[in-house]
Amino acid sequence: MSAFLAGLGLILAAGVAAALIRGARARAGDAVYQLLLIIGCITGGAGSIRVLTVGAPVSLTMHGAMPGGDWVLGIDALSAVFLLVIFGVGAACAVFGTHDLATERAAGRRATWFTQLSFATLLASIALVVAARTVVVFLGAWEVMAISSYVLIVAHHEEQDVRRSGLIYLVATHTATLALFAMFATWDVTAANWSFDALAAASPSLSPGTTIAVLLLALVGFGFKAGFVPLHFWLPPAHSAAPSHVSALMSGIVIKTGIYGMLRVLLLLGGAPAWWGWLVLGLGVSSGVLGVLWALAQHDIKRLLAYHSVENIGIILMGIGVGALGVAYHAPVIAMLGFAGGLLHTVNHALFKSLLFLGAGAVYRATGTRNMEELGGLARRMPLTWLGFVIGAAAIIGVPPFNGFVSEWLVYQGLFAAGQTSEVSRLAILGIPALALISGLALACFTKVAGIVFLGTPRTASAAAVTEAARGSYTPALALAAACGVLGTIPSLGIGLVSATARELAGVGTVGLPSAVTSGAWTISLVALSTLVLSALLWVTRRALGRRRTTRREPTWACAYDAPTPRMQYTSSSFAAPLLSIFGPLSGVRVERSATAMRTHAVDLVLDGMALPLWRRVHRAALRLRGMQQGRLHLYLLYVMAAVLVLLGYLAFGSRLS
Amino acid sequence: MTGSASATSIAAMLLLLIAAPIIPGVASRTKAILTGRRGSPVWQLYADLWKLARRGIVRSTTTTWIFQLAPIVLLTTTIVAAALLPLDGRASTLRFAGDAVAFAGLLGLGRFALALAALDTGSSFEGMGASREVTFASLTEPGLFIAFATLGVIAHDFSLSAMLADTVGRGAASAAAVPSLVMVALSVFALALAECSRVPVDDPSTHLELTMIHEVMVLDHSGPDLAMILYAGALKLGVFAAILLNVLVAASAERGWNSGAGAVVALLGGLVGMGVAVGVVESIMARLRQPKVPLYLAGGSALALFGLILVLR
Numbered sequence: 001m002s003a004f005l006a007g008l009g010l011i012l013a014a015g016v017a018a019a020l021i022r023g024a025r026a027r028a029g030d031a032v033y034q035l036l037l038i039i040g041c042i043t044g045g046a047g048s049i050r051v052l053t054v055g056a057p058v059s060l061t062m063h064g065a066m067p068g069g070d071w072v073l074g075i076d077a078l079s080a081v082f083l084l085v086i087f088g089v090g091a092a093c094a095v096f097g098t099h100d101l102a103t104e105r106a107a108g109r110r111a112t113w114f115t116q117l118s119f120a121t122l123l124a125s126i127a128l129v130v131a132a133r134t135v136v137v138f139l140g141a142w143e144v145m146a147i148s149s150y151v152l153i154v155a156h157h158e159e160q161d162v163r164r165s166g167l168i169y170l171v172a173t174h175t176a177t178l179a180l181f182a183m184f185a186t187w188d189v190t191a192a193n194w195s196f197d198a199l200a201a202a203s204p205s206l207s208p209g210t211t212i213a214v215l216l217l218a219l220v221g222f223g224f225k226a227g228f229v230p231l232h233f234w235l236p237p238a239h240s241a242a243p244s245h246v247s248a249l250m251s252g253i254v255i256k257t258g259i260y261g262m263l264r265v266l267l268l269l270g271g272a273p274a275w276w277g278w279l280v281l282g283l284g285v286s287s288g289v290l291g292v293l294w295a296l297a298q299h300d301i302k303r304l305l306a307y308h309s310v311e312n313i314g315i316i317l318m319g320i321g322v323g324a325l326g327v328a329y330h331a332p333v334i335a336m337l338g339f340a341g342g343l344l345h346t347v348n349h350a351l352f353k354s355l356l357f358l359g360a361g362a363v364y365r366a367t368g369t370r371n372m373e374e375l376g377g378l379a380r381r382m383p384l385t386w387l388g389f390v391i392g393a394a395a396i397i398g399v400p401p402f403n404g405f406v407s408e409w410l411v412y413q414g415l416f417a418a419g420q421t422s423e424v425s426r427l428a429i430l431g432i433p434a435l436a437l438i439s440g441l442a443l444a445c446f447t448k449v450a451g452i453v454f455l456g457t458p459r460t461a462s463a464a465a466v467t468e469a470a471r472g473s474y475t476p477a478l479a480l481a482a483a484c485g486v487l488g489t490i491p492s493l494g495i496g497l498v499s500a501t502a503r504e505l506a507g508v509g510t511v512g513l514p515s516a517v518t519s520g521a522w523t524i525s526l527v528a529l530s531t532l533v534l535s536a537l538l539w540v541t542r543r544a545l546g547r548r549r550t551t552r553r554e555p556t557w558a559c560a561y562d563a564p565t566p567r568m569q570y571t572s573s574s575f576a577a578p579l580l581s582i583f584g585p586l587s588g589v590r591v592e593r594s595a596t597a598m599r600t601h602a603v604d605l606v607l608d609g610m611a612l613p614l615w616r617r618v619h620r621a622a623l624r625l626r627g628m629q630q631g632r633l634h635l636y637l638l639y640v641m642a643a644v645l646v647l648l649g650y651l652a653f654g655s656r657l658s
Numbered sequence: 659m660t661g662s663a664s665a666t667s668i669a670a671m672l673l674l675l676i677a678a679p680i681i682p683g684v685a686s687r688t689k690a691i692l693t694g695r696r697g698s699p700v701w702q703l704y705a706d707l708w709k710l711a712r713r714g715i716v717r718s719t720t721t722t723w724i725f726q727l728a729p730i731v732l733l734t735t736t737i738v739a740a741a742l743l744p745l746d747g748r749a750s751t752l753r754f755a756g757d758a759v760a761f762a763g764l765l766g767l768g769r770f771a772l773a774l775a776a777l778d779t780g781s782s783f784e785g786m787g788a789s790r791e792v793t794f795a796s797l798t799e800p801g802l803f804i805a806f807a808t809l810g811v812i813a814h815d816f817s818l819s820a821m822l823a824d825t826v827g828r829g830a831a832s833a834a835a836v837p838s839l840v841m842v843a844l845s846v847f848a849l850a851l852a853e854c855s856r857v858p859v860d861d862p863s864t865h866l867e868l869t870m871i872h873e874v875m876v877l878d879h880s881g882p883d884l885a886m887i888l889y890a891g892a893l894k895l896g897v898f899a900a901i902l903l904n905v906l907v908a909a910s911a912e913r914g915w916n917s918g919a920g921a922v923v924a925l926l927g928g929l930v931g932m933g934v935a936v937g938v939v940e941s942i943m944a945r946l947r948q949p950k951v952p953l954y955l956a957g958g959s960a961l962a963l964f965g966l967i968l969v970l971r
Contacts, residue, residue, distance in 0.1 A: 377780070379722045390724070390774075399767035400760055409763075413756045416807060416816040419970070426970055429807055433959070436762070436803035440796030443766055447792050451777030451785075457720050520754030527738060527752055527760055534734045535727075542730070542882050549714035549881065556718040556779045557877050559867060570777070570785020578793040582952050 001060045004075060004131060007044025007087065008124050010036050014094075015120025022113040026105060030098050033116055037094045037123075041087035044127060048080040048087070055500065059133060068136030069194050075131055077500040078267065081343060082130045082260050084497075085350045088483070089252045090123045092476035096358050097245030099472030100365055115155050115243065122148040122249065129257050135184045135194040142180065142257075146173040149254055152246040153238050165237035168607070172234035176224030180261075183217035186210055200268045211269065215276050218265040219283075226258025228287035228317060232310045233607035236298075239306035240370065244361020247302055251309045252354035259316055259346050263505060266324065271507055274328035274425075281321030285431060288314025288438040290586070296445045296576045297589050297602035300370045301360045304449060305353065308396065311438060312349040315411060316342045318431055322414040327507050329425045334417045335506035336499075336513050341410030343498040348403040348487065352395035355480035359389035362473045363453060366466040372449065372572040377458040381466045386454045388477035393446040395484040398439045401528030403487035406494055406521070408439060413517065441579070448575045457566040489528040491521040573600060670745035670922045675737070677926060678896035679703035679889065681933040682862075688937025703892060710885035718878050720780045728775030729879060729886040735768035736890045740897050744823035747904060747921030753819045758806040761818060762799060765853070768890070769795055776875040783867045787874035790948070794852055794859060794871070797952055801849045801959030805842045808966040809905065812838065822904035834969075839909035841965035843902055847935070848958030850898035852951070854891065857940040859951050899932030900925060 014036035021029030051058060059074030075083065097119060101112040125144040132138035150173070154166035187199055187206070206214070220231070227235040235255070239247045262280075266272055291310030298304035319342025326335025362385045363378060364370050379386040395402035412435060419429025458464035468474070487494040499513055512518075558564045580587040588605045591598065603609065628639075683700040690697020699705075717725065741751040742761045750757070773792055776784035809821035812835045852859040855872035867874050876887050903924065946954055 377720070379724070379778075394767065394770065397766065397770060399763045399770060405760070405763050409756050409759045412759045412803075413816060416756070416810055419807065419811055420814060429811070429966070429970065432807045433800035433804045433963075436800040437796065439766070440799035443770055444792035444796045447770060447773045447777070447788060451774055451788065455722070455724070455774060455778040456780035456785075514755070516755035520756060523752060523754035523757075524760065527742075527764075530741070530752070531734050531738050531764075534737060535730050538730045538733060538886070542886075545711060545882050546715060549712070551715045551717065553719045554716050556720055556781045556784075558781060559783070564781070566780070568782050569780050570782050570789065575785060575789040578789060578948075579796065582793075582797075 001047070001058045001073065001075065003043050003047030003050070004073070004083070004127070005060075007040045007042075007047065008127055010040030010043060011090075011120050011124045011127075014040060015117040015124075018116035018120070019113045022111065026112070027102070029113065029116075030102060033120075034095055034098050037120060038091050041091040045084055045087040048075060048083040051075045051080040052077060052084075052497065052500065069134065071137050072133035072195050072197075073128075073131045073137070074133040077504055078260070078263060079130045081347065081498055081501050082256065083127060085256070085347050086123070086126050086130065086253050089350050089354045089480070090126075090249060092480050093245040093249040093252070093354060093358070094119060094123070095476045096248070096361065096473055097243065099470045100243065100245055100361060102472075103365060103470070115152065115246075118148045118151045119246065119249070122152060122246075122254075126253055126257060130260055133196045135188070135196075135199075138196075139177070139180065139184070143177060145254065145257065146177065149173070149238075149246075149250060153242045155243050155246070156241070159241075161237075162241040165241035169234045169238040172224050172231070176221045179217050179221030179224070183214055183221055183265075186213050186217065196264075196268060200270070203269045206269075211273070214265070214269070215272055218262060219276075219279070222258040222261035222265075223283075224258070225255060225261070226313050226317075227255050227310055228283050228313050229290045229310060230606045230610070232287070232291070232313075233604055233611050235310060236303045236306040236604065237607075239309070239357075240300050240302040244302070244357060244364060247306070248354040248357035248361065251306060251357055252350040255309060255313065256346055256350060259313070259320070259342075262320065263343075263501075266320075266505060271327040272324050274325060277321050277324030277326075277328050279321075280317050280324060281428060281431060284314045284317030284319075284321050285434045286314070287311070287317060289434060289441070292438055292441040292445060293580075293583055293587055294602065294604070296441065296448070297580055297587050299372055299572060299602070301363065301372055301375075301449065301453060302357070302370050304372075304445070305356055305360055308356075308442070308445070309349070309353055311442065312345065312353065312396070315408065315435065315438065316345045316349065318342070318435060319345055319407070319411045319414060322411065322418055322428060322431070323502070323505060325418060325425050325428055326414070327505075329421065329423050331417070331421055331425070332506050332511070333514055334414055334421070334425070336502055337410055337414035337417055337517070339505040340495065340498050340502035340513060341407050341412075341414050343501055344410060344494050345404075345407035347494060347497065348395070348407050348484070351480050351483050351487070352392045352402075352404060355388055355392035355477055355484065356396065358473070358477040358480070359385055359392060362469040362477070365473070366469060367460075367462050369460075369462065372452050374460045375453045375458070375463045376456045376566065376569065377454075377463060378466060379454040381464075382454075382468045382474075384474040384478065385469055388474060388481045389454065390450055391481040391484055393450045395488065397443040397446050399443075400524065401485070401488045401531060403484045403491075403494060405488060406491040406524065408435065409491075409524070410495075410517070411435060444579055445576075448572055452570075452572040452575060456569045459566050459569065489525055491524045492518065495521050664749075664751070666746040666919065666922060667744070667749060667751050670925055671741060671751055673922055673925060674740055674745055674896050674900065674929070675893070677929050678892045679707060680892075681895045681899065681929055681936070682892050684930055684933025685856075685937040685940065686863075688934050689941050692938065692941040703888065707885045707889055710880075710888070711882050713881040715881040715883060717880075718779045718781075721775075721778045721878070724771070725775045725778040725878075726883070728771040728778075729883045729890075731771035732768040733886045733890040733893075735764040735771075736893045736897065739764040740893060740900075742818055743897060743900050744819040744904065745900050745922075745925055747907070747924070748823050749819045750823075753817060755815075755817050757817050757819075758803075758810070758821070762802060762806075765894075766795075766799075772875060772887070775879075779878045781878065783870075783874050784877060786868075787871055790871045791855075791875060794951055794955065797955040797959075798849050798852050801845060801955060801962055802853075804959055804962040804966055805846050805849070808838055808842050808962055808969055811966065811969045822901060822908070836909050838965035838968045839905055841961050841968075843905045843909060845958050845962035845965070846898065846902055846905060848961070849955070850895070850902070851936070851939065852955055852958070854895045854898060856895075856936050858943055858946045858954060861940075861945045895932060895936070896929055899928045902932065903928030
């Protein structure tokens with residue numbers, strides 16, 4: 001526990017150092033900030049590793065004059081898994097961010113110390129959310145996390161779009177917090193105090209109605225943060241508005257606190273009824289399919305990646321849903337597979353999504369645009385950024401030998417095992433084609449992103465003029481890419497990381513993953529190894545063949561047309577058009593035609609189609625109340641009198657009414 | 659897995675690797691006979707591969723390392739995917755729980771690499787081909803997984819060896835499962851035609867770039883690169899032929915092959931049979947208009963879904 005607190009302290013100290021050492025000495029400030037933050041992350045991570053290897057949870061209680069009762073912090077297996085990812089990805093994002101911000105500062109655009117301070121605060125607050133063991137600490141850390149995220153999202157507040165995105169985020173996150181307050185209040189009625197232990201002790205005595213209320217409020221409160229459809233609408237604007245390293249941290253880590261919250265509530269309640277499992281599985285499927293479909297329609301690379309987070313949260317929820325079904329139907333193996341798959345996908349997604357955002361951030365920094373139609377040919381100009389990005393793309397589409405495959409493999413097996421049961425739970429097998437559709441569409445989408453942005457020839461002069469990003473930009477990305485490769489080629493590592501937590505979630509009587517799965521993980525290593533060896537052999541053979549022949553360079557074949565221009569290349573819109581047209585209006589693409597032009601743009605069916613119209617209607621209804629606000633004192637006195645009379649009436653006769 | 663079983667599985671693997679190029683040859687031979695032409699010999703692809711392997715390579719000036727890597731990744735993933743199948747009707751060379759997912763994933767990786775290589779050239783034709791390929795593939799994948807799920811439910815195991823090989827699958831496949839197996843076989847055949855870029859989804863013999871899907875993606879590949887891509891294509895046909903053969907055998911016979919050697923001979927028959935079937939389809943029907951392809955794929959997947967519903971009951 002002391003390692004965790006020391007880590008937290010160092011991270012906060014890093015933020016303060018960046019705030020103090022600024023101005024002319026900003027470069028020194030950057031160095032101190034990175035150093036302290038990295039040491040902090042390593043220290044904090046070491047504490048989590050100890051919890052995972054020793055297997056015993058640790059906790060710390062602060063008695064005395066703390067507001068809201070004792071403050072309790074603790075790290076169990078679930079917290080440890082999340083903390084490891086938080087510290088690992090957090091450090092990578094911070095290093096990238098420091099270099100990214102340094103270029104901005106060098107251009108004289110603005111001071112960066114405040115962003116650094118907010119980033120350190122955000123990182124520390126996320127860690128605290130995961131370690132909190134009382135409601136007060138949890139909600140406090142949750143709010144600090146929400147507010148510091150907001151501050152970071154609106155870093156470029158001089159742009160109107162950014163301010164609007166920030167506002168949408170603020171509304172969404174506070175609606176979520178409201179739901180969480182309601183959830184804990186509903187629960188708290190029977191609990192002795194505000195600690196999680198007391199909540200867990202009170203769970204068995206909760207009435208069925210209260211349990212339903214708690215589960216639904218948790219789903220809304222944590223769902224807003226996790227960002228599944230239809231609660232995802234804040235996510236794409238916020239991610240595209242925020243500085244890239246912040247988008248990476250938000251997409252990789254912050255939205256995962258929603259997943260953490262759901263799992264923590266499950267642990268405290270000791271399982272959930274079957275309907276909750278079905279609901280989560282259904283939400284996962286719809287979020288996965290719609291998320292990737294909407295991603296396909298995007299032109300802004302960071303918005304596209306944000307929609308892919310919606311998709312991947314869907315896959316995670318599918319795993320959790322299967323796990324919950326396994327618990328509800330007393331099938332520990334299914335529960336184990338589902339929870340392990342969901343958890344491992346949480347870890348994996350944190351790694352490859354932050355990697356992809358760092359790549360997108362490097363591209364944005366180099367070219368000044370996020371519009372894919374204006375990019376192209378960057379692979380030659382930014383080879384290391386491209387290497388990281390293409391590994392991230394292969395990981396997110398779930399192909400071996402990368403880490404995304406391993407967690408999808410577990411979820412598939414959970415779905416299949418559910419299909420083997422004799423109860424109604426076997427219908428979960430229908431999730432298999434859904435997951436297959438999701439990964440098929442993801443492959444299409446990432447072929448588009450990687451191909452259009454990085455390959456071919458540059459579509460604009462600004463894309464043609466770029467050079468490789470700074471070492472501080474691609475090194476963290478490549479470190480994340482290496483992690484994706486290691487977890488993909490040695491799946492047993494990742495599975496070992498999450499299996500203790502999955503066992504806790506799957507409940508009593510669980511022995512662990514079936515041996516077929518744990519030994520299968522090693523066979524995947526063998527598959528990966530043979531793929532690599534065979535590729536190397538073929539490469540060598542081709543070189544041997546080529547040694548005696550000529551290898552020439554000629555322009556691309558364009559059917560004998562010898563003056564091709566970059567504008568003749570396939571565009572991002574045309575690449576996605578066939579798939580989007582298959583799904584029709586569901587894809588959210590709006591077409592505007594005039595006599596001489598046609599343009600398409602992607603709308604968010606939930607934000608633009610539902611949330612904003614609803615909000616406008618509320619606003620219009622509220623305007624009607626304006627008649628009451630006349631600004632005359634005697635009118636207000638009348639209102640006060642009326643209110644007092646109504647209350648007196650209630651006191652006098654209310655008891656008789658009830 | 660006994661020693662002899664693994665010996666036959668390696669023999670079957672070698673047979674597949676050697677005999678796969680015969681499938682496109684048989685297909686075009688069948689087409690030639692049915693349409694009354696003389697046609698090319700059955701071993702035409704061997705000759706083409708031999709010729710290409712000795713040629714020099716011309717690469718586009720816009721391309722990067724991904725263009726050079728793609729044919730290798732495509733071929734490697736197809737070979738490793740084949741190694742996951744129980745080619746001798748007993749057990750595969752590489753077998754583990756849920757290896758069906760790895761099978762689809764490996765084919766996906768090959769497709770991803772080839773589509774990126776197509777975009778690497780900066781050619782609008784190849785971009786178009788890549789777009790169509792990934793579009794149709796993303797609709798094929800759910801159907802393939804439904805078929806796997808059906809086979810898995812019948813075999814009570816989600817690994818290809820159990821789903822397709824005689825030992826486990828055959829024992830469990832009661833008469834009640836036969837209709838499902840037939841539907842799965844039809845569905846896999848329909849999806850295999852799409853996956854392997856054959857009529858009615860794609861036409862390997864077309865000469866107009868605008869109408870191509872797979873062929874247009876590889877316009878800029880030449881020499882050994884092209885040879886690897888062509889060979890991987892034939893191998894993919896062989897892989898699906900092996901799946902089909904095992905499903906059909908499971909549907910028709912009470913017991914499987916008594917000897918691994920018999921299964922290896924049957925595999926050769928299956929490869930030729932696949933070629934004939936593809937050739938017949940290509941002779942009797944034209945390819946579909948591209949807007950109709952999603953319907954075709956959905957139909958193929960729905961067939962497997964009915965099979966799944968039948969075994970779930």
